[in-house]
Amino acid sequence: MKIIINKQGRKYLVEDKNVSLNEGSIKKVKLGKNKTHSGKIVYAINPLFVDLVKKIKKGPAIILNKDIGLIITETGINKNSVVLDAGSGSGYLSSYLANICKKVITYENRKEFLKIAKKNFEFLNLKNIEIKQKDIYKGISEKNLDLITLDLMEPWKVLKHASKALKIGGFLICYLPTINQVIKLIKNIKEPFMIIKTSEVIERKWITDQRIRPESRLIGHTGFLIFLRKVC
Numbered sequence: 352m353k354i355i356i357n358k359q360g361r362k363y364l365v366e367d368k369n370v371s372l373n374e375g376s377i378k379k380v381k382l383g384k385n386k387t388h389s390g391k392i393v394y395a396i397n398p399l400f401v402d403l404v405k406k407i408k409k410g411p412a413i414i415l416n417k418d419i420g421l422i423i424t425e426t427g428i429n430k431n432s433v434v435l436d437a438g439s440g441s442g443y444l445s446s447y448l449a450n451i452c453k454k455v456i457t458y459e460n461r462k463e464f465l466k467i468a469k470k471n472f473e474f475l476n477l478k479n480i481e482i483k484q485k486d487i488y489k490g491i492s493e494k495n496l497d498l499i500t501l502d503l504m505e506p507w508k509v510l511k512h513a514s515k516a517l518k519i520g521g522f523l524i525c526y527l528p529t530i531n532q533v534i535k536l537i538k539n540i541k542e543p544f545m546i547i548k549t550s551e552v553i554e555r556k557w558i559t560d561q562r563i564r565p566e567s568r569l570i571g572h573t574g575f576l577i578f579l580r581k582v583c
Contacts, residue, residue: 352381352403353395355571364398364406382454400450400475407471410441410464413571414502414526417554419447425548425578426498426522428452435516438502442468442480448500449477456493459487483541491516498506502526507539514581522547523579533575540579545577 355363357374370377375387380395384523387393388431396402422444425574432452436445439457441464449455449472454542459465465484472480485492487503491512499513506525513523523544527533533549540546 352398353382354394355380355385356394358392360532362402364402365445369467369526375576396470398527399549404443404446405476406448407443407474408441408465409443409469412458413443415442415554415570417552417570418526418573418576419444421550421552421576422500422524423447423451426524429499432497433533434492434498434500435491435493435496436500436502439468440464440502443464444477444500444502446471446475446477448498449480452479454479454481455504456481457485458483458487460484460486467542487512496521498524505530507536510544517581519543519581519583521581523581525579527577528574530575533577534547536577543577543581545582547580549578550576552576 353365353367355365355372364374365380367380368378369379372387374391374393376390377385377387382395385393386415386459391554419511425564428451430453433455434448435454436448437458439445439459442457445457457468459468462484465482486514487580490509493516495517495518499517501509517523527535527536551572553569553571556566558564558566
């Protein structure tokens with residue numbers, strides 16, 4: 352399997368033989384520069400995680416890369432970290448976490464989303480994810496976790512369970528679309544948690560062909576990220 356990139360930057364995930372593209376066909380794809388039967392030049396690379404994850408099936412709305420990046424950098428999760436992701440949906444965030452961490456446990460209450468997530472994890476060949484059909488509002492089985500991420504409507508209902516499941520110094524991150532939810536969460540926070548920060552990430556891409564200017568459309572508000580840390 353290869354990633355084919357044309358000169359406009361469009362990417363195709365293809366098999367190695369008998370490839371048919373808009374630019375023409377290729378009998379056998381080789382790494383680097385390739386010429387299609389119509390004489391057009393395309394480039395082939397081996398797919399990495401960042402290429403494959405863009406091809407997974409999406410179910411419910413996902414946390415975007417701009418927000419995932421902040422979660423990873425603010426918590427410092429690494430190859431030794433054990434993480435719980437609840438409200439995991441199609442498993443997009445879980446996949447990024449599993450690509451970095453020792454182990455990820457996913458809680459998802461809806462069976463149809465679990466099926467999508469399972470297929471996505473298999474496609475990405477992620478062996479360090481444990482999938483559970485479970486309602487996190489009713490409790491958390493795991494202990495000594497480094498990070499818990501919540502993409503849920505009422506994360507304040509999880510605070511008591513999360514306080515028992517996280518190790519001291521561990522992070523709880525809540526992803527919320529509205530400021531009303533943020534306010535209610537903040538009102539319910541008490542020991543052993545401390546608010547570290549509340550952030551909203553805005554991303555603006557730039558056009559860098561013959562014109563150098565920002566794109567007219569930016570990736571604006573998707574959700575607030577509330578970073579809590581267990582301090583005692």
